[in-house]
């Protein structure tokens with residue numbers, strides 16, 4: 015079954031919708047973005063999430079100490095690092111015992127685990143922009159437990175899965191009506207489509 019992460023949640027209703035619709039992971043953006051929430055807000059939302067669903071803190075370009083402080087304050091169980099972080103940044107966060115997600119574009123090293131991460135996320139060049147890209151270009155190049163992201167929607171996610179054959183998928187803009195405004199119907203539609211496709 016294709017693993018599904020729903021990202022950029024900021025309202026309890028949307029967290030509950032994603033959990034009830036069968037999401038495997040839920041992301042809270044704690045970096046510059048229209049979806050940014052404070053670690054304290056992420057902690058309130060994470061408390062609504064059952065143990066079988068992974069809570070993920072999303073960061074871009076912050077140094078490991080800043081990421082560490084926000085991750086600990088929010089209580090998330092995984093850290094997603096965007097930007098060209100050196101291997102040492104992942105090593106520096108290992109002792110937290112949280113799952114590490116390396117988020118890259120298609121030009122990076124696409125072997126999951128190459129930087130000691132637990133999951134690899136292959137995204138568009140501008141993460142969180144909602145822009146689709148040539149998903150088929152990474153078919154067979156990305157390896158291990160890797161998520162496809164970038165411009166996915168309920169309408170195109172089946173095509174994207176067929177094109178790239180990912181281990182999982184990740185969506186933010188595609189389940190929104192405006193940047194940062196999630197739509198419960200779109201969250202449900204995305205999950206139903208992935209479950210049918212995979």
Ligand SMILES: O=C(O)c1ccccc1N[C@@H]1O[C@H](COP(=O)(O)O)[C@@H](O)[C@H]1O
Nearest residue numbers: 021047141142144163164165185186187
């Ligand atoms: O969602 C954001 O605003 C964001 C900001 C900074 C880094 C990552 C961000 N989101 C990640 O982008 C992809 C989904 O993008 P899309 O909107 O569905 O095209 C996903 O990995 C989010 O975690």
